[in-house]
Amino acid sequence: LNQLAFSQKKIWNETPEQKVERMKWWTDARFGMFIHWGLYAQAARHEWVKKRERISDEDYQKYFEIFNPDLFDPSEWAKKAKAAGMKYAVITTKHHEGFNMFASDYTDYNVMNTPYGRDIIKQWVDAFRAEGLGIGFYYSLIDWHHPEYTIDRVHPQSASSKEEYDELNKDRDMSIYREYLKNQVREILTNYGQIDILWLDYSFPGEFGKGRDDWGSIDLMKMVRELQPGIIVNDRADLKDYQGGWDFTTPEQFKVDKWPEENGVRIPWETCQTFSGSWGYYRDEHTWKDNKQLLVLLIESVSKGGNLLLNVGPTARGTFDERADKALVEMGEWMKYNSRSIYNCTQAPDEFEAPDNTLLTYNPETNRLYVHLLDYPLQNFLMRGYGDKVKYAQFLHDASEIKIGKPYGHWIEQKHAENDINLLLPVNKPNVEIPVIELFLK
């Protein structure tokens, strides 16, 4: 079911079985927290604000000079993630703005030199570890601050022609940035103990783009694998055709229609999603998804064999926006009673057809199938072709039996095959956002 595509070019030697084993905790976990936090939280209008509004380095400097998240309490964050049902978390150690949330020997543009003056990443790792959560680092390949990083033509910029870009970049040397990037990744993978996930972001190969040669991706990933042999890495360093160059794919902010494949083989995947559209804290954004939409994102990911990394953008004081808090609490309420249909679960075997308005997940170890009722049906719930497959049915949230009957009524009888069954659901929807039927399979 979870065989992996392997190519000839190798950065890291491992059998497909070893890879499945290395990633097992992560594919079982299914649900993680993404955290986008940096100086942009102060602007509170998108983590791309510097580019979007063409803010100069001089003007952006004020955020560095006043950064002081006095209410930052990472153990509170960790407890909230855990209560929501999340099993791991990934935080921005550096986003495109180039600012380091960690103490670095390679730039002064880091948190130690702000009024806050303490290593945020260190505290964050300790607190999230203490709650038993997997630890992930996001590190931006793109850097709008480093003086040697050549200014990109594909992102909004002040220059308009090739000549102007050449002029802007004439004194910049990407090989120096490449070395810096490697040094910084070494720092974050050396100074904080075991790191479970590395999330590099992102490549945009092409005429005006940047890819593996600009980042030195091959060399970088060899170092990553050596420093942290157990680490799980995303696929944004432009190393798709290298074994060991990536571990999972990252469909972002769109609906995944089926389990992604590489060379006809299903691959591990994780979709990352926001509450409201922006990744960084955005005070005035009103496009927040509701509880049901968020639950569907999670269930739908698992129903297609994937994970959900759900993003929080903390404020510049170090707190979660109350809308994020509310969303996490609501998800946790559902997860408390229904997480058995999420953890260790995956796409159902092809023989099971999902009835209308349902999503199926399946636990291969317990051989149980989960039917998520997105739109609560009438009481005679027809399941075609399930007759010889189901031993017992119950609601997941309260373990109350759901009786199994035959499709009834003489006028229906002729239309139904011998193998169809009818689940006798209560008339009223149980008080659960998305009720789940747990089927014990034969």
Ligand code: JFZ
């Ligand atoms: C990137 C970042 O630019 C963004 O700020 C955020 O951190 C997000 C998680 O990742 O955005 C991307 C990167 C790649 C694609 C789209 C958005 N892509 O490949 O479609």
